[in-house]
Amino acid sequence: MTDHHPSPPKLSAAHLPDKPQQDVASFLALSPEGPLLGIDPGTKRIGIAASDASRMIASPVGVLVRRRWREDLVHLQSLVDTRGVTGIVLGFPVNMDGSEGPRARSAWQTGINLQTGLGLPVLMWDERLSTFEAEEIIAGNESRGRHGKHWIDAVAASVILRDALAAIDRIEGPTSPA
Numbered sequence: 001m002t003d004h005h006p007s008p009p010k011l012s013a014a015h016l017p018d019k020p021q022q023d024v025a026s027f028l029a030l031s032p033e034g035p036l037l038g039i040d041p042g043t044k045r046i047g048i049a050a051s052d053a054s055r056m057i058a059s060p061v062g063v064l065v066r067r068r069w070r071e072d073l074v075h076l077q078s079l080v081d082t083r084g085v086t087g088i089v090l091g092f093p094v095n096m097d098g099s100e101g102p103r104a105r106s107a108w109q110t111g112i113n114l115q116t117g118l119g120l121p122v123l124m125w126d127e128r129l130s131t132f133e134a135e136e137i138i139a140g141n142e143s144r145g146r147h148g149k150h151w152i153d154a155v156a157a158s159v160i161l162r163d164a165l166a167a168i169d170r171i172e173g174p175t176s177p178a
Contacts, residue, residue, distance in 0.1 A: 020090065020111035020122035024167045030121035031087030037061075037079060038161025040091040040127065040153050041110045046072065047091075047153025049161045050083055055168060058161035060154035073117045080118055088114050089164040091127035091157065125164045127156070 021027040038058060040047030046064040051057060064075055079085065090111050093103040100108075111122045 016115055016119070016121060020108070020115055020124045022092075022124050024123065024164070024171050027087065027121055027123040028168065028171065034086030035083050036087050036089055036161060036165070037076070037083070037085045038089045038091075038157040038164070039076075039114070040157040040160055041107055042066070042153060045153045047155070047157035048076075048079065049154060049158035050079070050085070051161060051165060053084070055165050058158045058165055060151060060158045063151065063153045069113065073113075076114070077118060080120065085120065087120055088118065088122045089125050089161050090114065090122050091160045092124040093127055123164060125160050127160050 016030065017026075021030070033053075033055075035053050036051045036055060038049035038051070040049075044066055046066060048061040048064060049058050050061050051059075061079065064072060066072055088111075090107060092107050092111075093101075095101050095104075107124065111124055114120070115122045
């Protein structure tokens with residue numbers, strides 16, 4: 001069963017900051033509720049995950065084989081529209097020592113392009129060890145045939161999104177019934 005939500009209104013460039021966010025509180029000010037898309041950017045493939053509307057669960061969606069940016073953006077826009085996505089969590093591949101190398105600089109540009117192209121706020125999320133964790137998850141499930149190696153990027157995207165959702169939950173705190 002797939003949640004179907006009406007498309008959120010696109011924010012104009014005037015309503016978004018110049019660059020993606022690294023601070024969860026700043027991101028929440030731009031996207032306070034609704035489903036999020038998690039993206040694990042790669043040079044050949046883009047892993048994609050999505051949260052539910054309550055931002056409690058992160059699930060792998062699939063892998064997009066990269067083509068031209070405009071084609072990739074059309075595919076991502078379709079997911080945004082279908083799922084009612086209100087923000088993007090983008091894997092930020094910093095080095096183990098926290099420094100930013102060429103892959104991190106490329107991810108920054110991807111974040112800017114996503115924010116401009118989709119009209120949604122982007123949260124850059126430290127993805128150190130997400131691929132390793134995804135490989136461990138897949139290895140644990142291979143005997144059941146649930147995932148194959150082709151799902152590694154989607155599972156990594158779900159790990160990135162899950163970790164961001166946990167940070168969002170820590171900031172928002174427990175929700176009391178109204």
